[in-house]
Amino acid sequence: MIQYLRNNSEIVWLALQEHLYLALLPVLLGFAISLPLGYLAVRFPRLYHPLINTFGVLYSIPSLALFVFLPVLLGTKVLSPVNIVVALTIYTVALLARTVADGLRAVDPVVIQAATAMGYRRLRRLTAVELPIALPVILAGLRVATVSNISLVSVGSLIGIGGLGQLFTRGFQLFYIEPILVGIILSVLLAGLADLIIVLVQRAITPWTRAA
Amino acid sequence: MNLSYLTDPAHWDLSAPGGIPQLILSHLGYTALALLLGVIIALPVGLYIGHTGKGSFIAINAGNAGRSLPTLGLLMLMVTLLGLGLLPVLIALTVLVIPPILTSAYAGMRTLDHRVVDAARGMGMRSWQVLTRVELPMALPVLMSGFRNAALQVVATATVAAAVGLGGLGRLLIDGLAVNDYSRVLAGAVVVAGLAVLVDLFLALIQRWIVSPGLKGS
Numbered sequence A: 001m002i003q004y005l006r007n008n009s010e011i012v013w014l015a016l017q018e019h020l021y022l023a024l025l026p027v028l029l030g031f032a033i034s035l036p037l038g039y040l041a042v043r044f045p046r047l048y049h050p051l052i053n054t055f056g057v058l059y060s061i062p063s064l065a066l067f068v069f070l071p072v073l074l075g076t077k078v079l080s081p082v083n084i085v086v087a088l089t090i091y092t093v094a095l096l097a098r099t100v101a102d103g104l105r106a107v108d109p110v111v112i113q114a115a116t117a118m119g120y121r122r123l124r125r126l127t128a129v130e131l132p133i134a135l136p137v138i139l140a141g142l143r144v145a146t147v148s149n150i151s152l153v154s155v156g157s158l159i160g161i162g163g164l165g166q167l168f169t170r171g172f173q174l175f176y177i178e179p180i181l182v183g184i185i186l187s188v189l190l191a192g193l194a195d196l197i198i199v200l201v202q203r204a205i206t207p208w209t210r211a212a
Numbered sequence B: 001m002n003l004s005y006l007t008d009p010a011h012w013d014l015s016a017p018g019g020i021p022q023l024i025l026s027h028l029g030y031t032a033l034a035l036l037l038g039v040i041i042a043l044p045v046g047l048y049i050g051h052t053g054k055g056s057f058i059a060i061n062a063g064n065a066g067r068s069l070p071t072l073g074l075l076m077l078m079v080t081l082l083g084l085g086l087l088p089v090l091i092a093l094t095v096l097v098i099p100p101i102l103t104s105a106y107a108g109m110r111t112l113d114h115r116v117v118d119a120a121r122g123m124g125m126r127s128w129q130v131l132t133r134v135e136l137p138m139a140l141p142v143l144m145s146g147f148r149n150a151a152l153q154v155v156a157t158a159t160v161a162a163a164v165g166l167g168g169l170g171r172l173l174i175d176g177l178a179v180n181d182y183s184r185v186l187a188g189a190v191v192v193a194g195l196a197v198l199v200d201l202f203l204a205l206i207q208r209w210i211v212s213p214g215l216k217g218s
Helices: A002-007 A009-044 A046-061 A063-074 A080-104 A111-119 A120-160 A165-174 A176-207 B020-052 B055-069 B071-082 B086-113 B114-122 B127-164 B170-178 B184-210
Strands: none
Touching: A002 A009, A002 A165, A002 B086, A009 A046, A009 A080, A009 A120, A009 A165, A009 A176, A009 B055, A009 B170, A046 A063, A046 A080, A046 B127, A063 A080, A063 A120, A063 B127, A063 B170, A063 B184, A080 A120, A080 B086, A111 A120, A120 A165, A120 A176, A120 B055, A120 B071, A120 B127, A165 A176, A165 B071, A165 B127, A176 B055, B020 B055, B020 B086, B020 B170, B020 B184, B071 B127, B086 B127, B127 B170, B127 B184, B170 B184
C-alpha cells in the first residue's frame, strides 16, 4: 500500500482534493439553504409536516439515481461535477432543514418570552437567542450530513467523477486491491477529521454547554 | 421527463428476466437478506450493551464509523477479494445496516425508564425475563425507528449491486446510463424511491402492530 501511494501520489492527491471539494461545497450550500427553510417550518407550523415529508422522500432517492438523473433535469453534462454538488446539496438540505426546525422548536418558550419581554425583535431574538440555543442540535445534524456526504461522493465514480471513488473503480477494473484500500482509508480518515473539526468548533462556540 | 420506459407494459412482464417486477424482487431479496443478517449480528450485541452497560462506547461510535465507510469502496474491495457473486454484496450491505440497528438497540435500552426495570426485578423476574418481557418491548419504538432507517438506506444503496454485475433495480440505472437511455434511468430512480416509501410504510404498520398499546401514548 505504501508502495502504491509512493508511485501514484499525484493521482491520489488530486482525487483527495476533488473529494474534499465535492463533499464540502454541498455541506456549505445545504447549510445556507437549510437555515431559512428550517426557520420557515417553525415560524409557520403548517409548513412543518409538508416540508419534512418532502425531504424524507428526497432522502430516499438513491444517490446513484440522482447522480445520473440530474443532468437530464438541469441540462448539465453527465461528467459535470455540478451534478454531484447539486445532488449532495439536496441530501444535506433534506437532513439539515429538519434538524434546524427541530432544534428551533425545542427552544424553551419561556426563554423566548423572556427575550421578547426584554425588547428583542423577531430577527434579533432569532440570531441572539434561539439560534445559539439550537446550535448543539443543528451542529449534530451538520456532523451527520458532513460525514455521510464524504462517504457518498465516491458513488459518483460510477458516472466518472467521484474523488476517491475513482480509486475504487480503478482497483475494481484492474482487480487490484491497493487503490481500493487507499481510497477507503483516506475517505474514512477525511470523514473522521471533518467530524472532529466540527466537534472542536462546537466546543469553542457553545462554551455554556460544558458548564452544565 | 420521459416516462416511456416506466409505462411500457412490456417492461412489467412478471416472468421476463430483467423486467421491472423481477428486478424489484431481487432488489427486495438483497435488502431483506442484508437486514436479516444485520439483525442477527447487531441486535444481540446492541441489547447486550444496553442491558449491561458494558462497552457503550462501541455502540455510540458505531453509528458514525458506519456512516463514514464508503459502501461502494467496501463492495468493490469485497469483490476483488472474494470474486463476483452475492456474498460480497451481502457483506457490504450488512455492514451498512449494522450501525443503525446496533445504535438504536442500545439507545432504546438506555432511554427506557429504569424504575420499570427495578420494578420487574422486584417482582422476581430473572435477568433474561427482564430483558425479553420488559426491556425489549419497551425499547421497541426506538429500535424500530433505527431498523426503518437501516431499511431505507439498504433499499437506496442496494442499487450499487448492479455495479458489480448483480441484479436489482440498479440495473436500470447502470444499463440505462451505459446506453444513454435516460427514460430507463428515470424509471429506475422512480421505482427505487417508490419502493423505499412502500417499505417504510410497511414497517410503520408492523411497528404499530408489535409495539405494546401501553407505550403508544408516549
